[in-house]
Amino acid sequence: xxxxxxxxxxxxxxxxxxxxxxxxxxxxxxxxxxxxxxxxxxxxxxxxxxxxxxxxxxxxxxxxxxxxxxxxxxxxxxxxxxxxxxxxxxxxxxx
Amino acid sequence: xxxxxxxxxxxxxxxxxxxxxxxxxxxxxxxxxxxxxxxxxxxxxxxxxxxxxxxxxxxxxxxxxxxxxxxxxxxxxxxxxxxxxxxxxxxxxxxxxxxxxxxxxxxxxxxxxxxxxxxxxxxxxxxxxxxxxxxxxxxxxxxxxxxxxxxxxxxxxxxxxxxxxx
Numbered sequence: 001x002x003x004x005x006x007x008x009x010x011x012x013x014x015x016x017x018x019x020x021x022x023x024x025x026x027x028x029x030x031x032x033x034x035x036x037x038x039x040x041x042x043x044x045x046x047x048x049x050x051x052x053x054x055x056x057x058x059x060x061x062x063x064x065x066x067x068x069x070x071x072x073x074x075x076x077x078x079x080x081x082x083x084x085x086x087x088x089x090x091x092x093x094x095x
Numbered sequence: 096x097x098x099x100x101x102x103x104x105x106x107x108x109x110x111x112x113x114x115x116x117x118x119x120x121x122x123x124x125x126x127x128x129x130x131x132x133x134x135x136x137x138x139x140x141x142x143x144x145x146x147x148x149x150x151x152x153x154x155x156x157x158x159x160x161x162x163x164x165x166x167x168x169x170x171x172x173x174x175x176x177x178x179x180x181x182x183x184x185x186x187x188x189x190x191x192x193x194x195x196x197x198x199x200x201x202x203x204x205x206x207x208x209x210x211x212x213x214x215x216x217x218x219x220x221x222x223x224x225x226x227x228x229x230x231x232x233x234x235x236x237x238x239x240x241x242x243x244x245x246x247x248x249x250x251x252x253x254x255x256x257x258x259x260x261x
Contacts, residue, residue: 007164007167008161008163008164009161009164009165009167009173009175010175011217012175012212012214012217012220012221012224013167013173013224015218015221015224016221016224016225016228019221019225020225020228053164053167054201054202055163055164055200055201055202056164071168071169071202071203072167072168072169072203073167073168073228074167074168074171074227074228074229074231074232075168075232076232077232
């Protein structure tokens with residue numbers, strides 16, 4: 001399972017989000033590869049789940065992934081709830 | 096075998112609360128608009144020598160070009176530009192606003208916590224950014240940052256979070 005993170009504010013927030021998600025995956029003992037995507041160069045890359053800042057929605061209209069939109073990039077609760085729901089959805093799809 | 100601790104990585108060996116200098120924190124400022132917020136917050140770090148004046152202009156350009164993206168959470172903006180725009184040392188600054196101002200985000204405006212981030216490369220600030228994010232994700236700490244009437248009070252919230260969460 002590949003999870004990508006995408007934020008509009010340069011690479012730092014994508015990386016920060018990726019590290020949050022790594023912590024969550026570790027705590028929940030879920031295996032996945034997490035990749036921080038850069039706004040300038042993500043088109044053409046593939047992921048099963050894309051976690052993006054809410055204002056990135058328009059960039060992800062035609063993307064063939066489960067898209068998770070996060071309003072508050074520092075809210076661990078919001079991120080955890082939404083990512084776990086997306087992973088569940090992905091696992092259902094793969095059955 | 097020792098477990099690798101976050102603090103042992105090159106540039107980011109300073110814990111995030113030490114990267115905030117006391118003179119880079121101001122409480123309850125009044126500004127007319129986001130441009131003034133950027134100027135005032137940026138100037139603090141110019142005065143500490145952490146960034147060049149041109150970095151402040153660069154931050155204003157970034158807000159102008161991508162502004163809304165920098166409002167990463169309700170009421171919170173991370174002002175930043177590129178390392179080559181004039182960063183002398185890894186630095187953070189914070190100005191809390193008495194009256195919030197809009198930066199153009201569809202959901203997270205208006206802003207009352209104006210953070211300035213100066214990084215010297217793509218990576219060394221990530222750990223510190225994570226720690227800062229931890230502080231901002233803690234509701235009681237966030238409330239204390241907003242409630243602080245004096246610079247020292249706001250600075251103390253940052254320091255005590257950093258000291259308690261190494």
